[in-house]
Amino acid sequence: MSHYEERLERDLSRIKQQATLLAKRVDEALGTAVRALLTGDDKLAYATVLGDQRINAENRKLDKMCHAFIGVHLPSAGHLRLMTAMIHANVALERVGDYAVTIARESVHLAKRPDALIKREVELLAGESRQMFKQAVCAFIDGNAEKARATMIMADQVERTFDVVFADLVTEGENFSIEDLFAYLGVFNSLERVSDQAKNICEETVFAVTGQTKASKVFRILFLDEDNSVLGPIAETVARKNFPEGGEFRSLGRRAGTTAPEVVSLLQESGVDLARHQSKAINLSLRDLADFHVIVSLQGPVKSYVENIPFHTAALEWDVGGPVAAELTGDQQRERYEALTREIAMQVSSLMTTLRGEEAD
Missing domain, CATH: 1.20.58.220 (Phosphate transport system protein phou homolog 2; domain 2)
Structure with missing residues (x-):
């Protein structure tokens, strides 16, 4: 030496x-x-x-x-x-x-x-x-x-x-x-x-x-709706498809509902596949909820689902519209689901851009 x-x-x-x-x-x-x-x-x-x-x-x-x-x-x-x-x-x-x-x-x-x-x-x-x-x-x-x-x-x-x-x-x-x-x-x-x-x-x-710099943060996001049959699952599916590396996504409902076969078919035409989705009701402790960085409600206030929001968790409420009316014609329902999917996709994209900036994609 x-x-x-x-x-x-x-x-x-x-x-x-x-x-x-x-x-x-x-x-x-x-x-x-x-x-x-x-x-x-x-x-x-x-x-x-x-x-x-x-x-x-x-x-x-x-x-x-x-x-x-x-x-x-x-x-x-x-x-x-x-x-x-x-x-x-x-x-x-x-x-x-x-x-x-x-x-x-x-x-x-x-x-x-x-x-x-x-x-x-x-x-x-x-x-x-x-x-x-x-x-x-x-x-x-x-x-x-x-x-x-x-x-x-x-x-x-x-x-x-x-x-x-x-x-x-x-x-x-x-x-x-x-x-x-x-x-x-x-x-x-x-x-x-x-x-x-x-x-x-x-x-x-x-x-x-x-020589490796700080890794990009992976955000854990929970979507909530009334019965976890349509809105939450759409958000979860779209987020996983568009931001596979940027987050971990999950959806739950106030109760567990059923996604009608005709709705599954209509959504598949919009690029959202819920064929294997199984609706689940929210049953998480405060410690479990604390694992999520963001909780998003697609139907009503977050606090109507979660009494105590963890200190480090952000709560958001998205107004994406209510359920698609059953009395609409098939074409009208298809258009409504396409519009609903686009709106949710835009909200998801905006959220991920806020969280991750240019690295969102």
């Missing part, structure tokens, strides 16, 4: 050591912030707030080391990707440190300590988020893309936990003041955001190791 290579590896090792030290302090800050919240230890909470100054100093030090490395070594390929990823990961670490401060600040202003349920859920959400954060940092420092990919999957579980916790917090609302409710919401949101930053670190790991 040449003198230049030795120096490069030595500087790179120091940068990784600094990143490891910073991540350790950030995780410790999270731990002390949560402990202060659960125990009512204001001294510990304020120590966490003040300790963020040291974390910020370590952030600035890592940033300077990365830029110095680029200036001295003029890296290319893998080393340049690593430095780019390191700078981005440093931003994520700083934000996680800020979340710890938010939790600590909320703690000292609480009028009432968490009851058994809220305490258990704080511990659960904190445990899941911190575990993901630790694994993400480990994968980044080790340059392990496979471990990073495996860790990213944990983000969905943390998000589902947050949705359940949020629903429980609303249910328990009468036991807390408005100020405390907002404080606990801020705490839960901060803990959930830790997992988001951990996922960002994982994505930077994959980029640094393989």
Whole structure:
């Protein structure tokens, strides 16, 4: 190994050591912030707030080391990707440190300590988020893309936990003041955001190791109607046909109905094949619903189907018209179903463009 290579590896090792030290302090800050919240230890909470100054100093030090490395070594390929990823990961670490401060600040202003349920859920959400954060940092420092990919999957579980916790917090609302409710919401949101930053670190790991950029997000969308016989199935079929890579689509009804054979035939002429469709009624828990990014009602308000919409789920209502009247002639029905299919297809296309932009197709 040449003198230049030795120096490069030595500087790179120091940068990784600094990143490891910073991540350790950030995780410790999270731990002390949560402990202060659960125990009512204001001294510990304020120590966490003040300790963020040291974390910020370590952030600035890592940033300077990365830029110095680029200036001295003029890296290319893998080393340049690593430095780019390191700078981005440093931003994520700083934000996680800020979340710890938010939790600590909320703690000292609480009028009432968490009851058994809220305490258990704080511990659960904190445990899941911190575990993901630790694994993400480990994968980044080790340059392990496979471990990073495996860790990213944990983000969905943390998000589902947050949705359940949020629903429980609303249910328990009468036991807390408005100020405390907002404080606990801020705490839960901060803990959930830790997992988001951990996922960002994982994505930077994959980029640094393989050169692959962040994959396009696949959106899970649920279509609802009265009996899951026509409108919802049309939307589901059209979405799967037109956006096979952009989403995962499902349709359910308030009850399970039957799609008449003549309707199936008419829709087939419009390019929608419902021959194998089996109508199903909605019977999903809040945790199941939280798996969907978007819930779309094609008949009436979403809340007439779903009492509690998960925190991370968007609810939409499309006015595409009612059922096709049976007294219409065959040609009139065909025209109506063709128009209905076009309208739903346009709505689906607009939604996917909103979600994925130019990558929608």
